[in-house]
Amino acid sequence: MDRRLDPGLSPYRTFSRAEWAALRRDTPMTLRPDEITRLEGLGVHLSMQEVEEIYLPLSRLLSLYVAATQKLFRAMSHFLDQRDSEANGEGKMPYIIGVAGSVAVGKSTTARVLQALLARWPNTPKVDLVTTDGFLLPNAILEREGLMDKKGFPESYDLPLLLRFLTDIKAGRRPVRAPLYSHFFYDVMPDQFVEIDRPDILIVEGLNVLQTTRPPKDGKAIPFVSDFFDFSVYIDGDEDVIERWYVERFMRLRATAFKDPLSYFHRYSQLTEEQARATALSIWRGINLPNLMDNVLPTRQRADLILRKTGEHEVAEVSLRRL
Ligand SMILES: Nc1ncnc2c1ncn2[C@@H]1O[C@H](COP(=O)(O)OP(=O)(O)O)[C@@H](O)[C@H]1O
């Protein structure tokens, strides 16, 4: 079902692939084929054409937005009579980009491509990447709370920890640590963190990054995750296509990572191909699809930019929110 906004009512300007690709203008291709290969996830064939026609124009837009925001930040520092060193160390504020969308829609891959392209721009050499998977509650708590079948749902995250992380980033504290999630162990890794030390850009990717927060029981108002964002991208696709991507990824993992006896899903590597496909479909239709329909898709129209994908991860349309 196509739930895109009625163009007559939309705050977005929508570009065809060709119109968007033309906005690359003279932006040079800064990634070599071997670098694109390194960016690919398991089984991903990331086409050079996709990077040139979709992600290069996006990196040009973001570079312009970051430069304008850096000017705004200096204006605020001037207003506050703050010297650059006092404002936030070296007079810069991390520009935070959120990347949202369904499980298996391509958030991690897109985030890695953007990280590589944005780091090539002279005004943003340091680009860090964090996934909100690390802010999931540990399996022990999910199991105690009966939430193992809700992994990825709003209630499965340690939202206060994520908001504290983003607050520290925006306040310029250094370094700030983000917990790490392992898809191999299917759990948050105890005592493992990624340190974020005042990057020019921080990309935060995850299912929940555009969700509006239900007020907590104590009634205290808390911010939305996206209140800390300077720009946000939603990666969109038809549910039946994402279901295929999810099953394809599951089957690739079954043939690789799941074969390791230490892998959480090792038991699935013992299944026949048909049983494994049925299991992947059951997990998708029982957990990730309801989460997409109820909690993720409704956040699409909060994004600044929507990448609408077709069957093989190609982006067919780009919608950019008008200022
Ligand atoms: N642009 C792309 N081109 C080709 N394959 C892709 C692309 N983006 C994602 N994929 C594939 O789709 C699956 C999901 O991608 P991933 O980035 O892991 O999604 P997410 O982080 O949203 O779960 C992965 O198996 C990956 O190989």
Ligand SMILES: CC(C)(COP(=O)(O)O)[C@@H](O)C(=O)NCCC(=O)O
């Ligand atoms: C950990 C996740 C919530 C994160 O989603 P993703 O990074 O794949 O978008 C998801 O991969 C997940 O494990 N969902 C629970 C059901 C499943 O095993 O797919």
